[in-house]
């Protein structure tokens with residue numbers, strides 16, 4: 001489908017992006033290219049200066065020219081002054097502290113949008129839950145964005161889609177209409193839990209894929225882990241109240257495919273290094289960017305245990321990270337069940353019809369619709 005120019009919508013909405021790493025800067029570009037009046041907050045003054053003056057972020061997005069209308073500052077108060085929407089893209093483990101710093105400067109009616117894909121290690125909370133815990137905010141004013149969104153590809157303006165979820169459809173639509181331009185399309189839904197957990201869980205499966213890649217296994221092993229991994233992701237997310245369809249959409253399967261296959265993925269890269277025999281401490285030293293999956297494994301397995309959800313692939317990732325499993329042994333559960341088991345697929349799990357069939361029908365409907373409306377990632 002050909003891209004359309006962004007619709008004209010008058011003077012741009014004033015928005016802020018907190019965090020000027022690869023995703024924060026890329027998202028700021030998405031918003032600015034869509035016509036919003038964007039100020040990005042960088043913790044380091046030299047990075048803020050580079051974005052503001054040279055329109056570059058050479059550490060995180062080498063070779064990318066940023067829009068001339070994108071502004072940057074290292075002053076949180078200036079970034080947040082008058083911002084109606086605040087997009088947050090800091091490492092998940094730093095969200096709570098950063099929110100406390102931001103709170104006094106937030107506009108009373110501001111919508112807070114999480115772009116992050118981790119859980120808080122000490123509490124197991126999703127990012128939208130941390131936001132609701134720290135700020136005096138109605139959850140109807142909180143949204144999350146997720147999907148197959150490798151930052152550098154989008155910064156190079158390769159056509160991409162994402163999902164914006166909020167308890168309030170109106171809020172999701174308001175965010176989606178700003179986070180949209182000629183190369184980036186946002187769909188909406190109201191399944192915050194599924195959308196958020198999709199992003200967190202695919203990181204763990206991407207680490208597993210990286211490990212088997214590093215060991216030297218081929219496509220069959222990787223496809224087996226992607227497919228079984230999606231079942232684990234779905235079982236987990238549904239146990240916590242997600243809609244099954246969400247995991248078959250952009251925020252689940254879509255992101256899993258992108259992250260599992262791309263050398264741009266930090267989670268996949270970390271896994272590959274582990275598979276080649278590096279120890280976790282060395283991998284962490286080598287990873288210069290945020291690798292959320294490494295911190296999420298523990299809390300996700302705790303949460304899985306609390307609901308009685310089995311996650312054999314994620315459990316094996318934990319063991320490889322802990323150094324108690326040889327990476328080349330990571331896939332035995334694919335072959336060593338004593339009793340043959342039926343393969344439960346997403347189709348089998350879906351109630352009242354096929355999730356995949358419904359997802360395909362939606363995709364065709366949207367193609368027919370020509371992208372006129374920002375409709376849901378699921379009905």
Ligand SMILES: NC(=O)C1=CN([C@@H]2O[C@H](COP(=O)(O)OP(=O)(O)OC[C@H]3O[C@@H](n4cnc5c(N)ncnc54)[C@H](O)[C@@H]3O)[C@@H](O)[C@H]2O)C=CC1
Pocket residue numbers: 019020021022023024043060089090091092094098115116117118149150151152288289290292
């Ligand atoms: N890079 C990507 O392709 C995508 C990343 N995400 C998510 O976005 C979130 C941010 O990731 P990236 O931008 O990729 O990470 P990054 O490592 O590229 O950048 C993180 C930024 O946060 C800053 N930072 C580090 N500690 C901080 C603290 N305590 N307080 C404030 N800032 C701090 C760093 O200096 C850096 O500018 C993660 O949750 C990630 O899962 C989501 C979609 C795509």
Ligand SMILES: O=C(CO)COP(=O)(O)O
Pocket residue numbers: 117147148149150151203206255258259264265266267268290291292
């Ligand atoms: O979330 C991402 C793509 O959707 C980025 O993945 P990584 O954090 O593994 O780089």
